[in-house]
Amino acid sequence: MTPLDSSAVHCTGIRKHFGEDDARVEVLRGVDYTVRRGELSFLVGPSGCGKTTLISVIAGLLETSSGEVSLFGNHLARMPHSDRVLFRRSHLGFVFQQYNLLQALTAAENAAIPLLAAGVRRREAVDRAAALLDRLGLGSRTAAYPRQLSGGQQQRVALARALVHEPRLIICDEPTAALDHATGEAVMELLASAAVHPDRAVLVVTHDSRVFRFADVIAHMDDGQITHVEPGRRTDAATHLGSSRLTNPSA
């Protein structure tokens, strides 16, 4: 398998700027970055270094100014907009800092959104989402609305939403930033145990150093560039510990 074959995300020479002339701001300055299949990769760095812009580019939500992004061998920039949306729907899952759950929907219905967007019948989609929530320790809260859930529980619903359609790449943007330490750890444990899979990659953007131990690889970013990449310290023991602790629904 060549390095490209084994990569989930492969970025080469990514540049991105906003504005023109005097207002021009270079946010990404030639980023080369790879996330391999089966890897839980952290992208860390100070605020404003370009992390969010980079994951937006990787997800096909922003166009690059130059450079190429390949996801599992597919070049999103070369796809028509509609195909890019469908690719994202099928192959990508997202976890956001602010959960972004729809207040009008129950936990199971929120988790079912990617399936509903893909045209799966509502009953089937919600049943599949409820089963996943059960595995994530929220089996008793599937009918609860977001306002009835704690922050940790909401983030677990968001994680279920990211996993329910079995995507190949999960992108998490500061998933623990709005949570206290214990809850943040619990969510990371859940992410490590439930999301990591040999054919799937997980990319986590964070500046929460307390959760760095869950990473396989940590890429440091500063001023629009990857400054260095170091191996993380995730162990199977940590993963197993995580899965046992995740069933506490109050977290």
Next chain:
Amino acid sequence: MNWVGLQMLRNDRAKFAAMIVAVSLAVFLMQNQAAILATMLSMTAAQIRDVQDADLWVTEPEVECFDQVKAMRDIHLLRVRGIAGISWAAPLLKIDAIGHSEGGRLNTVTVLGIDDASLAGLPHRMRVGRADAIRELNTAIIDPGGHELFFPGEPFQEGRSLRIRDRRIRIMGISDIAAPFTGLPMLHTSRSTAAALNLGEQHMTSFILARSAPGNRPEALCQKINTLGGLRARTTEQFAADAMWFYGSQGVPMLFMITITIGLIVGAAITGQTFLMFIKENARPISMLKVVGTTDRQLGTMILLQGTVVLVLGSCFGSGIAAAVCNVIRTQPFLRSLYLPWEIALGTCLALASVTGIALYASYRHVRGLEPAAVFR
């Protein structure tokens, strides 16, 4: 995803309710005003359409509507009868006079004198009593509004009288005719009785009613009569249309149209603005939906469905209220002709939907322009 859109709409109860109330009020206001206008215009032709046994009306050339009376000599009646293809022709005398009830009530009344022999132009439907009782001299039948005006709250009693120009006219029944545009009580009597009330003018008539013989087109007979000179013949529908056009061109419809337009603009503006606000306030969830792969087409359908639900519910409530108010008003004898044509109900809803559609389109454009990456900020 349509279901998700409906849940989002339902969840924002304040805006959902505000939009439905705005649509309901706008639809009610437009339908109510349009119904009053339509009713008023139809009332200008009501006495013409109520005469069902004649299909031709002959008047002096200047006459434009039923309420314009210019007396014609009886000789014209003979000229019309002489036209080949005319089955019969009969006079209809219309006079206005002051009526006094036994209880001391006083009001101007419209007296219609019907040909004694043929009774052509006699109301076909009666609420109480027999129409042909007017063959007897100094008797009449009165319309429901007139009865309520002269004998308020009292049940009908045959033989009660009104004093008109020093003659005692006995009321023999209540007709079931449409309410007149003038709002005046309408008395149907024989031409003999009416002529006696007409200050001695015995050989005059206001209108000539005629019937075309089988096999003759009324329009062709009108042309024949018009060539006689000094007369103007129209079919019932032409005369009714002329009457409505005559009153319609007096400016009153414009006043109603202003109110209807205000209802349309205000209703659409409130609904559209609230809907746009609803979409803008949901920008983040919608961005999230775009991120997870919801297509613009799905979002467009979602917005269309949300807008349709608001418009349909609002239109149903508004139309229901308008119909209910209409039915309540119709219980008043002088307003008994008020009606809400389905064309008006449908037209006002479609007009509001069209204008609100602009807001829906603006909302869709806003959603299309939403930057999905904003959800990460």
